[in-house]
Amino acid sequence: MSAPSDPDAITSVPVALGERSYDILIGAGLIAGAGATIAARFPGRAVAIVTDETVGGLHGQALEQSLDGAGIRHIRISVPAGEATKRFAMLEQVVDQLLAARMERGDLVVALGGGVVGDLAGFAAAIVRRGMGFVQMPTSLLAQVDSSVGGKTGINSRHGKNLIGAFYQPGLVLADTDVLDTLSTREFRAGYAEVAKYGLIDDPGFFGWLEANWRGIFQGGRDRTQAIATSCRAKAAVVARDETETGDRALLNLGHTFGHALEAATGYDSARLVHGEGVAIGMAQAYRFSAKLGLCPPDDAERMRSHLTAVGLPTELAHIPGDVGDVDRLMTAIQQDKKVTRGALTFILTRGIGRSFIAGDVDPTAVRSFLAEELARR
Amino acid sequence: MSAPSDPDAITSVPVALGERSYDILIGAGLIAGAGATIAARFPGRAVAIVTDETVGGLHGQALEQSLDGAGIRHIRISVPAGEATKRFAMLEQVVDQLLAARMERGDLVVALGGGVVGDLAGFAAAIVRRGMGFVQMPTSLLAQVDSSVGGKTGINSRHGKNLIGAFYQPGLVLADTDVLDTLSTREFRAGYAEVAKYGLIDDPGFFGWLEANWRGIFQGGRDRTQAIATSCRAKAAVVARDETETGDRALLNLGHTFGHALEAATGYDSARLVHGEGVAIGMAQAYRFSAKLGLCPPDDAERMRSHLTAVGLPTELAHIPGDVGDVDRLMTAIQQDKKVTRGALTFILTRGIGRSFIAGDVDPTAVRSFLAEELARR
Ligand SMILES: NC(=O)c1ccc[n+]([C@@H]2O[C@H](COP(=O)([O-])OP(=O)(O)OC[C@H]3O[C@@H](n4cnc5c(N)ncnc54)[C@H](O)[C@@H]3O)[C@@H](O)[C@H]2O)c1
Ligand SMILES: NC(=O)c1ccc[n+]([C@@H]2O[C@H](COP(=O)([O-])OP(=O)(O)OC[C@H]3O[C@@H](n4cnc5c(N)ncnc54)[C@H](O)[C@@H]3O)[C@@H](O)[C@H]2O)c1
Numbered sequence: 001m002s003a004p005s006d007p008d009a010i011t012s013v014p015v016a017l018g019e020r021s022y023d024i025l026i027g028a029g030l031i032a033g034a035g036a037t038i039a040a041r042f043p044g045r046a047v048a049i050v051t052d053e054t055v056g057g058l059h060g061q062a063l064e065q066s067l068d069g070a071g072i073r074h075i076r077i078s079v080p081a082g083e084a085t086k087r088f089a090m091l092e093q094v095v096d097q098l099l100a101a102r103m104e105r106g107d108l109v110v111a112l113g114g115g116v117v118g119d120l121a122g123f124a125a126a127i128v129r130r131g132m133g134f135v136q137m138p139t140s141l142l143a144q145v146d147s148s149v150g151g152k153t154g155i156n157s158r159h160g161k162n163l164i165g166a167f168y169q170p171g172l173v174l175a176d177t178d179v180l181d182t183l184s185t186r187e188f189r190a191g192y193a194e195v196a197k198y199g200l201i202d203d204p205g206f207f208g209w210l211e212a213n214w215r216g217i218f219q220g221g222r223d224r225t226q227a228i229a230t231s232c233r234a235k236a237a238v239v240a241r242d243e244t245e246t247g248d249r250a251l252l253n254l255g256h257t258f259g260h261a262l263e264a265a266t267g268y269d270s271a272r273l274v275h276g277e278g279v280a281i282g283m284a285q286a287y288r289f290s291a292k293l294g295l296c297p298p299d300d301a302e303r304m305r306s307h308l309t310a311v312g313l314p315t316e317l318a319h320i321p322g323d324v325g326d327v328d329r330l331m332t333a334i335q336q337d338k339k340v341t342r343g344a345l346t347f348i349l350t351r352g353i354g355r356s357f358i359a360g361d362v363d364p365t366a367v368r369s370f371l372a373e374e375l376a377r378r
Numbered sequence: 379m380s381a382p383s384d385p386d387a388i389t390s391v392p393v394a395l396g397e398r399s400y401d402i403l404i405g406a407g408l409i410a411g412a413g414a415t416i417a418a419r420f421p422g423r424a425v426a427i428v429t430d431e432t433v434g435g436l437h438g439q440a441l442e443q444s445l446d447g448a449g450i451r452h453i454r455i456s457v458p459a460g461e462a463t464k465r466f467a468m469l470e471q472v473v474d475q476l477l478a479a480r481m482e483r484g485d486l487v488v489a490l491g492g493g494v495v496g497d498l499a500g501f502a503a504a505i506v507r508r509g510m511g512f513v514q515m516p517t518s519l520l521a522q523v524d525s526s527v528g529g530k531t532g533i534n535s536r537h538g539k540n541l542i543g544a545f546y547q548p549g550l551v552l553a554d555t556d557v558l559d560t561l562s563t564r565e566f567r568a569g570y571a572e573v574a575k576y577g578l579i580d581d582p583g584f585f586g587w588l589e590a591n592w593r594g595i596f597q598g599g600r601d602r603t604q605a606i607a608t609s610c611r612a613k614a615a616v617v618a619r620d621e622t623e624t625g626d627r628a629l630l631n632l633g634h635t636f637g638h639a640l641e642a643a644t645g646y647d648s649a650r651l652v653h654g655e656g657v658a659i660g661m662a663q664a665y666r667f668s669a670k671l672g673l674c675p676p677d678d679a680e681r682m683r684s685h686l687t688a689v690g691l692p693t694e695l696a697h698i699p700g701d702v703g704d705v706d707r708l709m710t711a712i713q714q715d716k717k718v719t720r721g722a723l724t725f726i727l728t729r730g731i732g733r734s735f736i737a738g739d740v741d742p743t744a745v746r747s748f749l750a751e752e753l754a755r756r
Contacts, residue, residue, distance in 0.1 A: 088473075092466045099537040102714070127505075130532065130543045131622070154508065159477040165508050166544060244509070336480070 011229045015149065015236040017243060020169045024149060024232045026225055030176035031062050031137065035070030038108065038135065041172060045133060047074040048103050050094060050121035051112040052081040055139050058182050063112055063137070075101045083268045083275070085116050086155040088164075094124040098132070108133040108171075114140035114187075115147035115275065119165070122153030126168035136173040140183055141191025142276050144175040145198075145231035150239040150249075156268070160336045161260050167244050175232075177225050188218060189312050190276025193255075193283070195227050198234040200283060200304060201251050204354030206230055211307050218311075250358050254348040255283030261333035262317075265324045272321050280308050284315035286356075289370050290349045300352040318378045327371045334367065389607045393527065393614040395621060398547045402527060402610050404603055408554035409440050409515065413448030416486065416513065419550060423511060425452040426481050428472060428499035429490040430459040433517050436560050441490055441515070453479045461646045461653070463494050464533040466542075472502040476510070486511040486549075492518035492565075493525035493653065497543070500531030504546035514551040518561055519569025520654050522553040523576075523609035528617040528627075534646070538714045539638050545622050553610075555603050566596060567690050568654025571633075571661070573605050576612040578661060578682060579629050582732030584608055589685050596689075628736050632726040633661030639711035640695075643702045650699050658686050662693035664734075667748050668727045678730040696756045705749045712745065 010027035030037070038047065047067055051060055056078050067074045077097045079085045098109065109132055111121035118136055125134040138148035154165015180188065192214070199207025216223030235252065242249035259275070259282030266272040284305050290296035305315045317324055324330070334345070345364055350356040388405035408415070416425065425445055429438055434456050445452045455475045457463045476487065487510055489499035496514055503512040516526035532543020558566065570592070577585025594601030613630065620627040637653070637660030644650040662683050668674035683693045695702055702708070712723070723742055728734040 088466070088470045095466075095542055096535065096537075099535050099541055123505075127532075127542050127544060129541060130530070130545055152508070154505075157474065157477050159474075163477055163507060164473055164505050166505055167508055 009225075011225055013229055013232045013236055015169075016240045017151075017169060020151075022169060022171050022173065024173040024175060024236070026144070026175045026177065026228050026232065028176065028178045028225075030174045031059060031179060032066055034063055034110075034137065034174060035066035035068070035072055037172075037174065038067070038110075039070040039072060042108060042133060042135075044106075045072070046103060046107040047072055047110050048098055048101060048107065049074060049076045049110050049112050050079070050117055050124070051076065052079050052085065052114070052117050054081040055113040055117065059112065059139060059179055063110075079117065079120065081113075081116070082270055083116055083156070083263075086120050086162075088155060090120060091124060091155055094120060095128055098124060098128045103128065103132060105129045105132055108135050110135045110137055111148075112137045112139060113143070114138070115143045118143050118147050119153050119162070120155060122151075122168055122170065123155060123165050126153055126166040131168070134168065134170045136170045138173065138175050139179045141180055141188050141228075142194055143191075144177075144180070144228050145191060146194040146235065148173050148175065149232055149235045150252075151243065160333070161263060161268075175228060177220070177228065180224070181220065185218075185312075187274065187276075190274045190280075192217070192311055193276040193280040193308070193313055195231050196304075196308065197252075197254055197279065197283060198231050199354060200287075200350070201234070201254050201348075201356045202354050203230075203234065204352075206234075207304075207307075207353050214307075214311055248358065250346065251348060251356055254350075254356050255279040255281075255286055257334055257347055258282035258285045261330050262320065262324060264333040264336075265329060266320060266322070277314050280313040281315055281317065281319065284308060285370075285374060286348060287350055288374075289347070289367075290351070292370055292373075293349070293366065296350050296352050296355075300350075304353060316377060317374050324375075327368055327375065330371050331364070331368060387603075389603055391607055391610045391614055393547075394618045395529075395547060400547060400549050400551065402551040402553060402614070404522070404553045404555065404606050404610065406554065406556045408552045409437060409557060410444055412441055412488075412515065412552060413444035413446070413450055415550075415552065416445070416488075417448040417450060420486060420511060420513075422484075423450070424481060424485040425450055425488050426476055426479060426485065427452060427454045427488050427490050428457070428495060428502070429454065430457050430463065430492070430495050432459040433491040433495065437490065437517060437557055441488075457495065457498065459494070460648055461494055461534070464498055464540075466533060468498060469502060469533055472498060473506055476502060476506050481506065481510060483507045483510055486513050488513045488515055489526075490515045490517060491521070492516070493521045496521050496525050497531050497540070498533060500529075500546055500548065501533060501543050504531055504544040509546070512546065512548045514548045516551065516553050517557045519558055519566050519606075520572055521569075522555075522558070522606050523569060524572040524613065524630075526551050526553065527610055527613045528630075529621065538711070539641060539646075553606060555598070555606065558602070559598065563596075563690070565652065565654075568652045568658075570595070570689055571654040571658040571686070571691055573609050574682075574686065575630075575632055575657065575661060576609050577732060578665075578728070579612075579632050579726075579734045580732050581608075581612065582730075584612075585682075585685075585731050592685075592689055626736065628724065629726060629734055632728075632734050633657040633659075633664055635712055635725055636660035636663045639708050640698065640702060642711040642714075643707060644698060644700070655692050658691040659693055659695065659697065662686060663748075663752060664726060665728055666752075667725070667745075668729070670748055670751075671727070671744065674728050674730055674733075678728075682731060694755060695752050702753075705746055705753065708749050709742070709746060 109125035136148035259278035487503035637656035
């Protein structure tokens with residue numbers, strides 16, 4: 001492990017959002033150095049660490065010691081690990097604990113965990129006193145390359161995922177690359193699906209680099225930091241162009257419309273499917289659907305499937321254990337997805353590796369016939 | 379009653395907030411004309427009316443008929459009347475009903491009611507799909523001159539009032555002045571406290587006009603419209619300068635730090651004290667406290683007390699039925715109020731009628747000794 005916050009090891013990616021601009025710091029030792037970093041950037045603030053029980057058990061103490069070392073007052077709010085935590089009752093509990101601890105508007109909510117903790121804690125920070133300070137310390141690969149960047153926060157509803165929330169930017173993101181060593185291989189792979197996504201959207205060169213170097217990313221070290229930084233840069237650029245998703249930010253949803261429908265169809269049961277796995281299958285489906293529509297060369301669909309398979313990600317409905325329902329059930333889930341605009345179906349489709357685009361008016365009949373084929377492959 | 383949306387009878391007050399600018403329309407017949415107005419300004423949107431049972435019973439049908447007449451699809455979501463409705467469980471219910479009705483991001487939440495409905499519905503609009511369209515149709519005087527303007531939305535916590543919420547601007551405010559005829563005199567008076575507030579903050583001319591013309595405002599017609607428009611203009615100007623209350627928007631809190639503490643001390647029991655009554659007493663206290671500190675001529679404190687008394691508003695702790703607790707209890711409520719900045723006590727104090735200012739560093743000992751005197755007057 002490098003020395004805490006060794007400046008040479010740290011890559012900084014700026015997110016340009018005018019008054020709400022902030023930095024993503026990526027590298028080794030950032031948790032150990034967090035106290036000093038926060039004291040320097042946000043002097044005099046108290047900290048509420050929001051974390052899940054798993055991550056808190058593994059890394060909570062290191063963060064608390066670092067805050068102690070910098071003389072920062074802190075509390076810890078712990079939530080159960082897992083997607084089910086992103087619900088109203090847990091939001092109310094976190095909000096209540098922030099207020100009970102008399103956290104003020106200038107104080108900081110620090111989200112230490114994966115996307116679940118980041119989304120929930122960020123939403124709580126957005127609504128307590130109409131907006132507290134907020135720092136993301138993402139600990140899963142998915143959170144480091146995706147959910148901690150861009151300011152989407154929120155919880156799920158029984159009507160669908162992420163239907164309740166706010167756009168709320170953090171003041172700082174600290175992505176400690178060492179912390180990923182305690183992540184399970186399955187979760188690491190799931191996060192890798194989002195890394196691959198940036199290549200598949202609009203960066204064929206990055207996708208080629210990933211095909212050559214993915215083992216290094218799983219192993220740690222320089223390739224890992226580089227893959228995370230490239231992913232954050234890609235996301236930051238899109239977010240800077242379109243903060244509230246009225247335009248091309250929707251490209252980031254490549255694989256997500258199918259993926260969300262699968263998460264709904266499996267009842268958000270992470271034993272069967274985690275978010276990144278749903279995205280992996282969803283991206284493979286977006287490429288196959290595009291090929292079926294004559295938009296994308298079948299070879300490109302096969303090339304991306306082959307890479308996802310090489311890293312151990314699922315790419316087929318058949319890879320999901322248990323029943324995923326029929327065409328009607330999947331269509332209902334797709335239509336309730338929030339990326340439906342005034343009734344029309346919007347999908348991210350593609351003309352090849354790195355050539356994705358927003359298709360705003362996809363024929364529901366074509367989707368149904370594609371889904372019937374996909375189900376028949378099981 | 380005038381003809382629906384008689385353009386001559388309608389005053390328009392713009393709220394200048396860049397991309398988020400909107401108009402406040404004030405006058406007779408605006409509910410009857412709402413369908414046409416909404417169809418013209420927001421074509422193709424569905425509407426979810428959020429209202430309380432009292433207001434819905436009195437004015438819901440008129441609004442629905444108007445929407446029907448304009449061919450606008452609508453649903454109604456009804457909540458119980460009263461401050462207790464501004465809580466997490468009700469927020470969850472409203473959000474769930476919006477999603478169950480498949481309201482999309484571009485559709486409109488229309489808040490038809492007083493400040494309670496506006497604050498709750500606006501917060502729901504802010505967080506469903508990370509932000510739906512939002513229209514305020516304030517039906518209480520307080521809501522027309524204060525809560526519907528400026529974009530503060532939210533709910534209460536057991537730790538204090540309005541501690542959970544969002545800044546979320548409406549796209550339009552329709553303040554129908556006729557609708558106030560069904561409001562109880564007590565609630566009308568409570569709203570009048572906020573009208574008087576604008577004079578007391580920085581407009582001594584308006585305060586003088588109110589002393590001369592308050593009977594006309596209670597009666598209806600031109601004076602009422604004028605008083606509401608002047609109040610909205612005053613609030614809009616402050617909000618345009620300081621949308622998220624980092625600076626002089628805090629002036630609008632004249633009377634509110636004491637007032638909120640009294641609402642807390644009476645358990646938010648509207649039989650004992652409604653918000654505007656708390657503000658009336660709070661403003662009288664702010665003037666008396668300023669006089670005691672040698673900042674404000676005692677004659678000005680007496681002059682404003684005398685006007686509030688003339689319209690039938692309370693100005694003393696003795697006017698609140700039942701126990702309000704001791705100095706410690708009131709101080710705790712004051713300190714938990716969200717307008718506490720990093721431990722220091724911020725109050726709005728005054729140098730006379732229309733000469734209020736933000737005092738950022740008020741000595742808690744002085745507040746305690748003032749409160750002891752106030753309690754002794756009971
Ligand atoms: N806000 C956004 O823009 C955005 C983008 C993508 C995904 N998301 C959301 O993110 C969530 C998925 O994120 P996720 O995959 O991080 O899920 P997660 O937060 O549930 O983390 C996955 C699992 O890994 C564990 N974990 C996390 N870091 C660990 C570590 N360093 N060591 C050991 N265990 C660790 C967690 O306890 C959890 O059990 C979903 O809810 C999704 O909707 C949000
Ligand atoms: N968002 C802001 O900036 C802001 C500013 C000031 C106050 N507020 C909030 O506003 C709330 C107080 O507002 P309020 O005084 O309007 O309370 P309210 O919404 O409870 O309305 C008061 C009562 O009058 C009834 N009512 C409303 N309009 C009526 C009509 N036309 N005819 C008959 N009955 C009618 C309601 O049913 C209710 O019983 C508080 O929660 C306060 O915190 C918010």
